[in-house]
Amino acid sequence: xxxxxxxxxxxxxxxxxxxxxxxxxxxxxxxxxxxxxxxxxxxxxxxxxxxxxxxxxxxxxxxxxxxxxxxxxxxxxxxxxxxxxxxxxxxxxxxxxxxxxxxxxxxxxxxxxxxxxxxxxxxxxxxxxxxxxxxxxxxxxxxxxxxxxxxxxxxxxxxxxxxxxxxxxxxxxxxxxxxxxxxxxxxxxxxxxxxxxxxxxxxxx
Amino acid sequence: xxxxxxxxxxxxxxxxxxxxxxxxxxxxxxxxxxxxxxxxxxxxxxxxxxxxxxxxxxxxxxxxxxxxxxxxxxxxxxxxxxxxxxxxxxxxxxxxxxxxxxxxxxxxxxxxxxxxxxxxxxxxxxxxxxxxxxxxxxxxxxxxxxxxxxxxxxxxxxxxxxxxxxxxxxxxxxxxxxxxxxxxx
Numbered sequence: 001x002x003x004x005x006x007x008x009x010x011x012x013x014x015x016x017x018x019x020x021x022x023x024x025x026x027x028x029x030x031x032x033x034x035x036x037x038x039x040x041x042x043x044x045x046x047x048x049x050x051x052x053x054x055x056x057x058x059x060x061x062x063x064x065x066x067x068x069x070x071x072x073x074x075x076x077x078x079x080x081x082x083x084x085x086x087x088x089x090x091x092x093x094x095x096x097x098x099x100x101x102x103x104x105x106x107x108x109x110x111x112x113x114x115x116x117x118x119x120x121x122x123x124x125x126x127x128x129x130x131x132x133x134x135x136x137x138x139x140x141x142x143x144x145x146x147x148x149x150x151x152x153x154x155x156x157x158x159x160x161x162x163x164x165x166x167x168x169x170x171x172x173x174x175x176x177x178x179x180x181x182x183x184x185x186x187x188x189x190x191x192x193x194x195x196x197x198x199x200x201x202x203x204x205x
Numbered sequence: 206x207x208x209x210x211x212x213x214x215x216x217x218x219x220x221x222x223x224x225x226x227x228x229x230x231x232x233x234x235x236x237x238x239x240x241x242x243x244x245x246x247x248x249x250x251x252x253x254x255x256x257x258x259x260x261x262x263x264x265x266x267x268x269x270x271x272x273x274x275x276x277x278x279x280x281x282x283x284x285x286x287x288x289x290x291x292x293x294x295x296x297x298x299x300x301x302x303x304x305x306x307x308x309x310x311x312x313x314x315x316x317x318x319x320x321x322x323x324x325x326x327x328x329x330x331x332x333x334x335x336x337x338x339x340x341x342x343x344x345x346x347x348x349x350x351x352x353x354x355x356x357x358x359x360x361x362x363x364x365x366x367x368x369x370x371x372x373x374x375x376x377x378x379x380x381x382x383x384x385x386x387x388x389x390x
Binding site for chain 1: 218219221222223225226227228229230231232233234235236237238239240241242244245246247248249250251252259260261262266267270274275276289290291292293294296316318319323324325326327328329332335336337338339340345
C-alpha cells in the first residue's frame, strides 16, 4: 500500500543471504570442530566386544589328576604284590634319578641271590599317586621267570579291576620279549623294552 | 515499523549462528563419537598399548583355567608360562600379555608316544586355537575342522583366521606346536 515499503524489503534481502551463509558456516565449523574430537574420543575409549571367559574345557583336556596311575596305591605293588606274595624286599631309594617328576621312589628286589638283575622301581608323590612303575628282568630273553614276572605286574596294576588285570597280564606275558612294544589298558600305558629288559607303566596321557 | 525492527534482527543473526554452531558442535561430537565407536567395536582385535590384542579376554582368566587343571604357571617379563606333564607327554603354554590382554600365545605338546595325537593333545590344541572365539560357535567349529586333520603329521601351515595369524608346526606328531599371533597392526 505504501510505495516506500518495497525498497525496505529489498534492504532485508542481503540480510537473509548472510544469515543463511552464517548458519551454514556455523553448521560446518561447529560440526567439524565437534566431530573430530568426538571421533577421536569414540575410537580411543571403546574396544571391540570379545569373549569374557575362555571356552569351557572338554573332559579330555589335560588334567593333573591324570598324571598318576589310576586306582592304584604304592602299597598295592610294594606290599601286597612284591613283599607279601613274592617275598621281595622293598626300601625307599636315595637315588635322585627319576624317570618321572615324582618326589619319592621305592626300590624292590627279590631276596634270592640267583635273581641278579631283577628289580622293581616305583616313583610316586603320595601313597595313591604313582607316576611311574617299572620292573626290570636282566635274565636272558626267553627266560620263563621274566614272562611270569611281567605278566604278574600286569595283573597287579589293576587290584580293583580284575578284568583289565587279566588283559594286562595276558598282554605282558605274550609280549615279554618285545622290543619297544606298547599298549594302553584302562588308562595305563605299558611298554616292554629289551635293553634293558623291562616293562614300564605310565599313565596314558 | 520495518526500520525500527531492522537493528535487533541484525544483532540476532550472529546470536542464532552461534547457537547453531554450538548445537552443531555437540551433534558433531556425538556423531563422531558414535561413528568411531561403531567402527572400533566391529574390529576383530582390540588395541593394547601399541599392539593388537584379543578383545576383552583377560590373560589371567586363561591362566586361571589352566591352573584349575593342575598346570604349573609362572610369569616372567609379561609372559606367562604354564606346564604339565602326564606320563611321557609334556604340555606347555606361553601367553604374552599387554594391558592384561593377550597379543601372542604359543602352545606345544611333546610326547614319546608313537602314532596319532591323543584325545588330550587334540583337546589341548583345539581349545587354544579357538580361544579368541569362545563366543562364536561357528568359527570355533571351523577352526576345529582346520586344525584336527593337520595334527596327524607332515603339516607346516600358516593361516589367517579372524585377523589372527595361526602358525602350526606338525611335521612330526610327537612334537606339535601352535602359535597364534594377534599383535601386528
